[in-house]
Amino acid sequence: MTGRRERARETAAGIEGWLTDAEGELLFRLASECPPGAPIVEIGSWKGKSTVWLACGVRDAGATQVFAVDPHQHSLEDPEAKTLDELHANIARADVAAVVVPIVAASHTAAAAFARQPGVVFVDGNHLEEAVRADLADWFPKLLDGGILALHDVLNERWSGPRRALRAMLWRSTEITAVQFVDSIAWMTKVGRNSARDRRRNRLAALLLIAYEIKTAHPPRPLLAILRSIYSRTLLKRSMKTRS
Numbered sequence: 001m002t003g004r005r006e007r008a009r010e011t012a013a014g015i016e017g018w019l020t021d022a023e024g025e026l027l028f029r030l031a032s033e034c035p036p037g038a039p040i041v042e043i044g045s046w047k048g049k050s051t052v053w054l055a056c057g058v059r060d061a062g063a064t065q066v067f068a069v070d071p072h073q074h075s076l077e078d079p080e081a082k083t084l085d086e087l088h089a090n091i092a093r094a095d096v097a098a099v100v101v102p103i104v105a106a107s108h109t110a111a112a113a114f115a116r117q118p119g120v121v122f123v124d125g126n127h128l129e130e131a132v133r134a135d136l137a138d139w140f141p142k143l144l145d146g147g148i149l150a151l152h153d154v155l156n157e158r159w160s161g162p163r164r165a166l167r168a169m170l171w172r173s174t175e176i177t178a179v180q181f182v183d184s185i186a187w188m189t190k191v192g193r194n195s196a197r198d199r200r201r202n203r204l205a206a207l208l209l210i211a212y213e214i215k216t217a218h219p220p221r222p223l224l225a226i227l228r229s230i231y232s233r234t235l236l237k238r239s240m241k242t243r244s
Helices: 002-013 021-032 049-057 083-093 107-113 129-142 161-172 196-214 221-243
Strands: 040-043 066-069 100-103 120-123 148-151 180-182 185-189
Touching: 002 021, 002 049, 021 049, 021 120, 021 148, 021 180, 021 185, 040 049, 040 129, 049 066, 049 083, 049 120, 066 107, 083 100, 107 129, 120 129, 129 148, 129 161, 148 161, 161 196
Parallel strands: 040 066, 040 120, 066 100, 120 148
Antiparallel strands: 148 185, 180 185
8 A cells, every 4th residue: 555655646746736745645545445346436637636646545446446527628727728638647657547437527417427326525626615515415415325525625715615515514414424624625424314423513613614714804803813713723633633
């Protein structure tokens, strides 16, 4: 496994993208723990940085595949980017082309045609709130019980959509264990019915995400100090504990 991890790190370092090493390590681990034969679905591949981490993490390349869903057009970051060509080149360079199945389609279209139950779903596509909500609504029901949902850019001041979509999910869902964080990724396990403790922790996390969102606004200073204190003690502590 060490060799696969190092290959992922070295290859991913040369791929444009917005994934930290800690986030890549998390995706590698989640992929390695995916039940054999259960597919891994990535929503939003761009040039393959996260794809490489996921694919290198797969233990049994003959049984588990990474389905990399991306329309490969109208990129907000670079409208002229040939992201599909670069994705193919990067997964070949990482020697994981046999594991990765690129699906050139919008997430909603791909979900409608996807009949299998994934063991891991990583959502990193369109970051507008409505689009993230649609991704969660389309793909979360398909997850195996015990499967993992991971969502990128939840803790990212540039994008509020993933954070707001997750917040709504945390507030009402009875099917996820307590959310955990590694850098900007939030991840959780799907279960038939979560515990009351899970629901309390998820609602606290939802409140803390509100605190994160308004920390750069201009609430009264005492309120801002309280929110920052709660945020730093609780949410970031959980992130560091998960990373270790």
